[in-house]
Amino acid sequence: MSPADAAGDRADPLNAPASFGPVLLFRGLTDQRLSLSALVGHPEDAPPPDLQSACGPGRYRALMRIDGLVVARIDFALPVGDGVAAYRLDGRNHQVVTRLDGDLRMAFVSCNGQEHGDFDRPEAQRNAMWARLVADHARQPFALLLHGGDQIYADEDVKSHPLTRDWPDRPPREVTAAELHHLEAALRRAFVVRYTRLLASDAVARISAMVPSLAMWDDHDICDGWGSLERSRGRSAIGQIVFRIAREMFLLFQHGAVEDDIPDLFADPSGAALGWHHRLPGFDLIAPDLRSERGRRQVMGPGGWSLMERLRDARPQGHVFLISSVPLLGPRLSLVERVMTLIPSMQKYEDDLRDQWQSRAHREEWRRMLSLCLDVMEDAPMTVLSGEIHLAAQARMRGRGRDLIQLIASGIAHDAPPQGYARGLGLLAGLGEAPLPGHPIRIGRLPGQRGRYVAERNYLTLERREGSWSAEWELEQSGRTAPVAL
Numbered sequence: 001m002s003p004a005d006a007a008g009d010r011a012d013p014l015n016a017p018a019s020f021g022p023v024l025l026f027r028g029l030t031d032q033r034l035s036l037s038a039l040v041g042h043p044e045d046a047p048p049p050d051l052q053s054a055c056g057p058g059r060y061r062a063l064m065r066i067d068g069l070v071v072a073r074i075d076f077a078l079p080v081g082d083g084v085a086a087y088r089l090d091g092r093n094h095q096v097v098t099r100l101d102g103d104l105r106m107a108f109v110s111c112n113g114q115e116h117g118d119f120d121r122p123e124a125q126r127n128a129m130w131a132r133l134v135a136d137h138a139r140q141p142f143a144l145l146l147h148g149g150d151q152i153y154a155d156e157d158v159k160s161h162p163l164t165r166d167w168p169d170r171p172p173r174e175v176t177a178a179e180l181h182h183l184e185a186a187l188r189r190a191f192v193v194r195y196t197r198l199l200a201s202d203a204v205a206r207i208s209a210m211v212p213s214l215a216m217w218d219d220h221d222i223c224d225g226w227g228s229l230e231r232s233r234g235r236s237a238i239g240q241i242v243f244r245i246a247r248e249m250f251l252l253f254q255h256g257a258v259e260d261d262i263p264d265l266f267a268d269p270s271g272a273a274l275g276w277h278h279r280l281p282g283f284d285l286i287a288p289d290l291r292s293e294r295g296r297r298q299v300m301g302p303g304g305w306s307l308m309e310r311l312r313d314a315r316p317q318g319h320v321f322l323i324s325s326v327p328l329l330g331p332r333l334s335l336v337e338r339v340m341t342l343i344p345s346m347q348k349y350e351d352d353l354r355d356q357w358q359s360r361a362h363r364e365e366w367r368r369m370l371s372l373c374l375d376v377m378e379d380a381p382m383t384v385l386s387g388e389i390h391l392a393a394q395a396r397m398r399g400r401g402r403d404l405i406q407l408i409a410s411g412i413a414h415d416a417p418p419q420g421y422a423r424g425l426g427l428l429a430g431l432g433e434a435p436l437p438g439h440p441i442r443i444g445r446l447p448g449q450r451g452r453y454v455a456e457r458n459y460l461t462l463e464r465r466e467g468s469w470s471a472e473w474e475l476e477q478s479g480r481t482a483p484v485a486l
């Protein structure tokens with residue numbers, strides 16, 4: 001089915017907002033221009049939104065039509081000139097930071113939802129940290145908004161169809177082609193509803209209209225543990241439909257893209273991996289895709305490795321920010337994993353651990369990735385940005401001259417786990433870990449915090465001032481941390 005005409009099986013209207021957007025997406029930067037796309041949704045019978053900027057009118061392209069809703073993008077540019085420029089969409093002005101050299105602020109968020117009842121929470125509670133991000137932007141604007149994975153939690157959508165209700169634990173025995181077709185259409189509708197509700201919610205909509213986004217997905221943008229599932233589940237016809245629809249929706253709603261756009265937006269033109277890399281004034285942003293090529297025994301495949309090796313070979317000179325949706329530095333989880341293999345009822349948790357870089361199954365690959373980071377750090381300082389664990393934390397691995405720093409900020413909307421969980425992880429972290437001999441990993445503390453892991457919702461801000469980078473966490477209860485120098 002062509003994505004531009006993806007009507008569902010049912011004729012009833014989509015239970016989704018009639019419109020959403022603009023959601024700004026970063027496309028590129030030259031000396032003169034900041035290139036952007038604005039993702040918008042509008043009713044099929046309404047005229048396409050009109051976007052104007054000092055660089056001229058935007059170029060509209062419909063990407064998908066589904067049950068009366070059109071999802072489209074408008075490509076446009078802003079002059080870099082004064083550092084701030086406005087665009088006008090359907091009569092409303094939006095200001096955008098256009099200079100990415102000199103002093104600058106970025107925000108990093110992850111885990112925007114939860115597995116059960118995400119939208120059953122009152123919006124003010126669900127989006128409390130988003131509202132804080134909006135206020136933060138009003139005080140001192142962000143130039144970029146980085147999304148580090150789990151931008152949606154699709155779990156309930158996947159579970160909403162009879163064929164996938166008990167999948168992947170108990171897959172249905174026999175499935176007809178007609179049932180699979182029905183599943184595909186139902187999943188597409190469910191994902192569209194989830195994404196549009198999210199993008200149309202007040203605080204998310206406000207920040208998305210002003211700050212260009214760059215996103216990398218993680219498992220919940222597909223389903224819990226995608227890639228670490230038993231091979232027979234992931235590769236089954238049902239598993240492939242879940243992945244295909246999740247990927248189509250990731251491209252559409254997180255990148256304003258369809259299949260043809262892949263060579264322009266991602267490092268691997270085949271689209272087998274959806275990693276990306278942007279070289280910006282004085283810093284690099286790179287995000288390998290840890291999901292598309294993942295299997296029980298690998299985190300990344302050829303697409304992911306080639307992206308990372310090209311980064312190393314390009315010898316970056318500025319600060320490198322590596323988005324690793326799943327934390328790259330962490331405690332010795334392999335110990336816990338070893339214990340769990342002995343207890344059959346712990347299988348689910350064993351699968352969760354399998355999803356981590358630190359799993360015994362990925363030990364060699366983890367070492368390869370860390371060695372590659374050390375190589376990059378011969379030329380440039382590097383900071384890893386991660387989410388996934390619904391806690392705030394920082395870690396360091398001793399390097400050959402400078403340390404590899406990792407900042408974990410998660411989640412922006414996912415509720416924090418119990419304090420006991422954070423304390424347990426903190427105890428485990430006390431044991432230390434050194435996957436590369438001579439390069440121990442240490443889990444530090446956030447400024448002003450007693451425990452190593454902070455169980456509060458949060459987001460991260462990254463700031464460059466007079467050439468020096470620092471990071472601060474905004475914690476839901478404890479507030480703003482002091483800055484950590486990077």
Ligand SMILES: [Fe+2]
Nearest residue numbers: 111150388414
């Ligand atoms: Fe998450």
